[in-house]
Amino acid sequence: MIINFRLNKISIEKKNMPKGSIEAKNNLRITDVREESISSLTKEKALNLDFVFKVMYEPKVAEVEMQGNVTFMNDAKAVKDILENWQKNKKIKQEVAVPIFNHILSKCNVKALALEEDVELPFHVPIPRVKTKAEMSQPAKAS
Numbered sequence: 001m002i003i004n005f006r007l008n009k010i011s012i013e014k015k016n017m018p019k020g021s022i023e024a025k026n027n028l029r030i031t032d033v034r035e036e037s038i039s040s041l042t043k044e045k046a047l048n049l050d051f052v053f054k055v056m057y058e059p060k061v062a063e064v065e066m067q068g069n070v071t072f073m074n075d076a077k078a079v080k081d082i083l084e085n086w087q088k089n090k091k092i093k094q095e096v097a098v099p100i101f102n103h104i105l106s107k108c109n110v111k112a113l114a115l116e117e118d119v120e121l122p123f124h125v126p127i128p129r130v131k132t133k134a135e136m137s138q139p140a141k142a143s
Contacts, residue, residue, distance in 0.1 A: 002103050003038075003046065004071035012115045014062045024124035026055045028101060028108070033086040035079065036071055045079035047072045049092075049100060053108040055116075055124045062121050064112045070100060 029052055036046040048069050055064040074082070074096075082096055092100075113123055 001073050002070050002100065003073050005068070005103065005107055006070075007066055007068040007107075007111070009065065009067040010111065010115070011065045012062070012112075012119055014119045014121065016061050018057070018061050018122065022061050022122070023058045024055055024122070025058065026053070026109075026112075026124060028053045028104060030092060030097075033083060033092070035083060038071075038073070044073050045076045047074075047079055047082060051104055053104060053112075055112055057121060057124075062119070064115055064124075066108050066111065068104075070104060072096075072100060 030049050031052055032048075032050040034048050036048040038046045048071055050069045051067070053066045053068075057063065073079075078096075082092060085091060085093065109125060113125070113127075116123055
């Protein structure tokens with residue numbers, strides 16, 4: 001269970017004016033995992049997972065970067081296994097990583113969209129749009 005989400009760095013830099021076709025690629029990676037001491041009445045332990053989230057607009061148009069951490073709580077054995085696995089091979093088991101990554105992505109993507117709007121960049125994820133019946137019946141255009 002994720003009990004805390006914290007951003008420590010938020011950066012957006014527009015390097016060049018967008019011209020022609022640009023591509024937005026995003027990347028999320030865990031950079032460190034360490035045990036977190038929490039005062040709790042339960043036997044659960046916690047881990048702090050540091051992360052870096054980036055959106056790169058290519059070719060060299062802009063970059064959004066966020067660094068932060070999440071605190072993840074689980075039973076003592078699970079926390080010990082996650083920490084040992086991280087220290088051994090810098091990996092987190094998929095069943096643990098997926099909900100953590102989804103939580104980070106949901107928080108960072110929303111923040112990135114607001115920043116992209118502020119510096120007049122196209123959104124890195126598609127935003128739902130309302131269409132007329134006529135638009136819906138037209139065949140999709142090839143990009």
